[in-house]
Amino acid sequence: MGFILKNISTLLTLEGAAKKQGRRIEESDLSIQTKAAMVVDKGQIQWIGPSGKIPKEYFKKSWADYDLKGLTVLPGFVECHTHLIFAGHRAAEFELKNQGVSYQEIAARGGGILSTMKQTRAASLAALTASGQKRVDHFVSQGVTTLEAKSGYALNLKDEMKCLQAIRDLKGPRMVSTFLGAHALPPEYGTYEEYLEYLGQKVLPEVKKKKLAERIDIFIEKGFFPAEAGEKYLQKARSLGFETVVHADQLTLSGGADVAMRVGALSGDHLLQITEKEIKKLAQSEVTSVLLPAADLYMRCKYPAAKELIEAGARVALATDFNPGTSPTQDLNLVGLLARLEMKMTLPQVIAAYTVGAAYALNLQNEVGSLSIGKSADFVCIEEGWEELFYGIGGPAKKAVFSRGKKIFGKL
Template structure:
């Protein structure tokens, strides 16, 4: 059931005025290199939206003549206004939890060893297969509400905790239902190649064939996923297996993403370039050649610093990527194992301190480049005429406070399609 008034409210008119900073992020998306610092900020800014779409943005002094009584009016004096955040890599639909594994890793057990023991992803697969759709939906809805409170207006969600046709379809169907029932917009991704299930142990090629011949056609027939992803990693899916699966998905009209070079420099970034994937994610071990392939082919590099933090691994070379002309996005990688956090403030702090990104680059990575990483750059990610009115209002006057107030959630209000859907003050 759609929250009461959500659809109706999206047809209303909204006026935001006197923003100390209107951070528009306007311009070509995805942004790369020096352009990632171009936020196109309007001091004392204002914005008009109607039917969920921005109709005007500029200085408050230049507002067109309107009848303000016909608008929901927000005076943003002393506060910063910027586009809604796009969390472009998550696994938020799952059953069960794995707290003990966090401490195994801290005590030195490698992630791939945990996976080989039947833990890791396979542990969550068992719990997710056993969970009814209603149970998955209830827990996922709570997680989405927490994301919304931190300014996330669009989220990418992956399947991958079924590794069989029925459960993969169930995960994706839950995302589809939630997309109609709450404000956070969900971009669904099929990740059937997340791990090799126990019944295919030692038969990875056969499992890839199963996905290609049975699961992918069922997913595309129902139209419940936009992207196909694969965990391209040593001991999981090889370069050749990943290529074969993603090409099959592309032939069925799906767009490609990759978990690439997270643990071993396998060549996933180079494959992402070869396939002209929309994004390559993780990239902790990406080589110079891999980074060059991303830049040459316009692939968005989605870096996930909270995962490196939780795994106590070295961070992706975001600074090198940006300086090499790769469009960089940031995301949480929220999942029940390697990164059980959906904290955007934590990602921002790690990006500034560990990845050496500027405050402006971080905003770009979470807005227009995040939108590009989910194929939505023409609809969201910036505050300009014709874009969706997905907006955050901060407690403070500048975007710099996102980094300065380290690790804290400073989002006061969240607006989705022109409707206030979260307000801290209330």
């Protein structure tokens, strides 16, 4: 059933940002309309324009008619980097980090990713799905209409498939599943190269056969997966038809961004250690720079060079990096606030990064991230003005959230 949204106080379509492919965003790229209306049918946007000029053909007895007087409407947020499926927690490691123990040292002690691995392997599919759904619902309440989720906390075939099945069973927003088997070296393998060979020959074909993920991710980092072997693995993934992304240059300048550009990855994520050389290359590439400042806060790292990336012409996205160890937060407001305070991004740049930029990171820019005729009806209705977005930490839930034309949170 179709519906009309009329008397929208302020409508941010971000059509300008979409036309610029998420690059060098200015306030005018929010493409703001006032006293606007939007018509939705069959999950897609049919018409946008002044509230007083809605074509008569859309006034149908069977259609709903929402008066949004006083509400602001903008594209649904796209959360493009999460480690959503895991069991247990790593609160004790948080205390160790505060006492000065490094991420690498915690991992060497059997903590870090391997600690979560043990708990995730032991968890049932039902338990992982139930905990995952609670996390999904919290993201949706903040206005997320497209949500990426990675595996990577099981590190064996049986339990990685279990995690991917849990992602497949989650309800609400548009879900994007990423296989991150190359997250850490499991204890069953002696070298990273040996494990990557196993993933490429045995696991990737099985993931593809069962259609449990569209994308492949890898953690390229000193003490984790080396760039040369990682690039070979990503090329194998591409040959099987997977899209690719890279955890790149987070702790050291380990070559991850260069690998991402050479293999044509959708995104390079983290990018804390990149230099002017990599910034210029990223700006000239189609690789989206996904920045994760909540992780930088928890890790007490420097923040990525967002301003320099944006000024050079790179496309930037923002995400929570929600995970149990290095970013145990789902708070989009915290991410946006850190981007403004610590990375010197403007508010329009933050909004575009969490919509258009993040849509590009998931290769969904033709469906989501902005509001225009023919695109998916993924949008958020909020009571405050857009100028108050990413202003405080936490905050109330959104008024209403729609994904593919269906209300998945709140009421109007």
